[in-house]
Amino acid sequence: TGTTRPQRLLRAVQERATRGDSESVIAAIDHFCRHQEWAMNVGDEKGFILDSVVSEVSPQTALELGTYCGYSTVRIARLLPPGGHLITLEFNPNYAAVARQVIAWAGLEDMVQVVEGASGDWIPHLREHFGIESFDFVFLDHWKELYLPDIKLLEECGLLRKGTVLLADNVVCPGTPDYLEYVRKSQSYESHYFGSHLEYTRAEDGLEKSVYLG
Numbered sequence: 001t002g003t004t005r006p007q008r009l010l011r012a013v014q015e016r017a018t019r020g021d022s023e024s025v026i027a028a029i030d031h032f033c034r035h036q037e038w039a040m041n042v043g044d045e046k047g048f049i050l051d052s053v054v055s056e057v058s059p060q061t062a063l064e065l066g067t068y069c070g071y072s073t074v075r076i077a078r079l080l081p082p083g084g085h086l087i088t089l090e091f092n093p094n095y096a097a098v099a100r101q102v103i104a105w106a107g108l109e110d111m112v113q114v115v116e117g118a119s120g121d122w123i124p125h126l127r128e129h130f131g132i133e134s135f136d137f138v139f140l141d142h143w144k145e146l147y148l149p150d151i152k153l154l155e156e157c158g159l160l161r162k163g164t165v166l167l168a169d170n171v172v173c174p175g176t177p178d179y180l181e182y183v184r185k186s187q188s189y190e191s192h193y194f195g196s197h198l199e200y201t202r203a204e205d206g207l208e209k210s211v212y213l214g
């Protein structure tokens with residue numbers, strides 16, 4: 001049996017990072033993934049682009065689809081303005097359990113709500129359950145097949161407003177062709193591609209930023 005990769009990543013955070021210091025948590029995960037074991041965090045290079053978009057939007061309400069170990073959750077939450085709140089949906093309970101501990105180690109648990117379950121099941125209930133009117137920012141980083149159905153569901157549920165910013169990871173690797181075609185062709189979105197690399201590798205990847213126009 002032994003430990004899982006997320007558990008080993010968590011141990012690296014607890015051994016290397018300072019409690020309450022989100023920058024040291026980010027650095028510890030990047031070090032672990034670069035020198036010990038690759039893991040599917042957005043990483044430092046794409047993370048820098050994520051930081052710049054989050055800082056520009058400065059969201060009061062943010063949604064993340066796909067928590068994994070909480071790396072991008074910490075990157076986003078550390079940049080939220082006062083009163084800002086991030087809801088992150090994770091299907092895998094083992095990932096969610098590790099993420100909660102990583103987020104707590106960073107001292108950001110008060111700004112973040114980790115919700116376990118399928119994004120498609122939860123999206124229709126976010127308003128009633130969390131008192132959300134609409135999202136200012138959405139980070140898509142879960143399963144490539146769900147990017148398109150989930151933004152259509154967000155639209156249908158009225159959870160996007162004029163100016164909501166969507167940022168999608170892995171639009172090149174593993175790739176989300178149907179999502180890209182939709183946001184780039186739709187009159188309801190203004191899209192821009194930020195070229196980068198797959199986390200901790202030299203493979204091409206990038207982020208697609210799409211502003212919902214209503």
Ligand SMILES: O=c1[nH]cnc2c(O)cc(-c3ccc(F)cc3)cc12
Pocket residue numbers: 040041042066141142143144169170173174198199
């Ligand atoms: O499944 C994924 N969800 C979210 N993010 C991912 C991510 O950033 C990278 C990858 C990934 C990319 C290449 C590879 F050879 C194996 C896995 C998967 C996910």
Ligand SMILES: [Mg+2]
Pocket residue numbers: 040041042141169170
């Ligand atoms: Mg990703």
